[in-house]
Amino acid sequence: MLNEYDLSALLVTIKLASITTVILILVGTPIAWWLSQTRFKFKAVIEAIIALPLILPPTVLGFYLLMTLGTNGPIGNFLESLGGSSIAFTFTGLVVGSVIYSLPFVVQPLQNSFGSIGKQPMEVAATLGASKLDRFFTVAVPLARSGFITASVLGFAHTVGEFGVVLMIGGNIPGETGVLSIAIYDHVEAMEYGQAHLLAGGLLVLSFVMLLVVYIFNRRFSIMRSN
């Protein structure tokens, strides 16, 4: 069964994906809302930047992150000047990388959900005395429920599945930055196919179940709405 190394990789992966998902929802929600409402001229530019991780090889993203977050990078330098240390090859660095890497998977479903609500429910809420922030939380968020579920599951699953970014800025330190996808790679390298099968199969099943939940929920939700 799972040895100590695999177990710690599993725990690091779950911790990373959970923290990343929470941050993604907090960061992605205002971005998605803004994108769904704005008539900003350069909206397409912002959308394209957010979608970049969808097509960019993860190693490219990882490389640039390493360059900016590392000891000699601008952000690394800045952190060191404050008396801290570089966040490359740390868990924090992994979280930063994962948030950027999975951002489109959270922003796009949220933006679509917010967009499909339309202007009217928010206007109705305003006529009933709800302020801007009030109506966002009491009307827009509940009506975009399916978007939030899709965004959370995709953000979580995509973080669990990342490899290239983690390889570049994580460094595979057991218990700190060693995650499942890299553990599988290590097992294959070491010809431990049994262990590799266990982890790979586990991830396959987990990913399938999460996507199934998203599709079942969205279907039920859309049936409920069309009634």
Next chain:
Amino acid sequence: MIECQIKIELESFILDANFSIPDKGVTVIFGPSGSGKTSLLRVLAGLEKTHKGFLKIGDSIWQDSENFVLTHKRQIGYVFQDTTLFEHLNVQGNLDYGITRSSNIEKEFIDSILNLLDIKTLLNRSIAQLSGGEKQRIAIARALLVKPKILLMDEPLSALDNKRKQEILPYLDALHNDLDIPIIYVTHSPDEASRLADYLLLLDHGKVIGSGPINTMLTRFDLPMSHGSEATSLVEAKVISREKEFNLMHLDFPGGEFLVPDNHLPIGSIVRLRVSARDVSLTKEKQIDTSILNIFPAIVEEMSPEGKAQIMVRLKINETTLLTLITKKSAKILALKKGLKVFAQVKSVAILS
């Protein structure tokens, strides 16, 4: 008074809303589609913003050169064209949404609104379980439950079929009679306008082309509604007695008494009668041997040609104004002219409420 001087450039046209109307009763905003009716209502609600202009409802100023009161602080009731209940809440949740954001909403007041619109049995339903008519009644109740200073209604019946319309109309009559807040009602249906309006605001291509009491507006020759074969006039009358033998009732109005088929309205009720210009004819002498029961002495006030063959005549029966559409030939035979005393024979009337 409600005073509005707002000019605003919208996507497809410019709305020039310059008017003042009474702050009681029902004012109907009437005009063809695309004339800016909905936009005008949205301006009143603060949903269309411009930082120039002036808007005052009673004694609260909602917009002037320095201030713009945001929609959620305006204390309005707004009933939108399509039903817009929140799908993530049930009926009770929808009603509570406005109540919890307003102050001083007493239980008795809530009860009276629920009774007025007859929705007490629906409170625990989900929105998906409601019919179109029920949805619209709940939307109206939700708007009223914030104790608005003004009720704005944007074609609340247009999304409903005829049967549902007939189901909602009595509730609108009840609003008209029981509420002491002004109602601004947008419609392009002449039937709804003549049934509900006390006051009429005519809109065309984004411009206010006239406003005034409904019957004055229907009978002013400089306005479009007094022309064509659909022209009508309205008479407010009171049920005073019934003739059991013939199943008729007597309706008293300033100018005489109408005799109409009995529809069992209680004595003392106020009814609104619609008289089509085509159903009124004129004689110089009072006819005796005629089947027409409703004959009133009248004075010719004004005449206006209608096409090549006809002429529209505005009559005064004391304070009551009536239109009649006759041929030019008849006008010549009767030697009609302003100030002439005639008899108006009304062949049929429709009771609107």
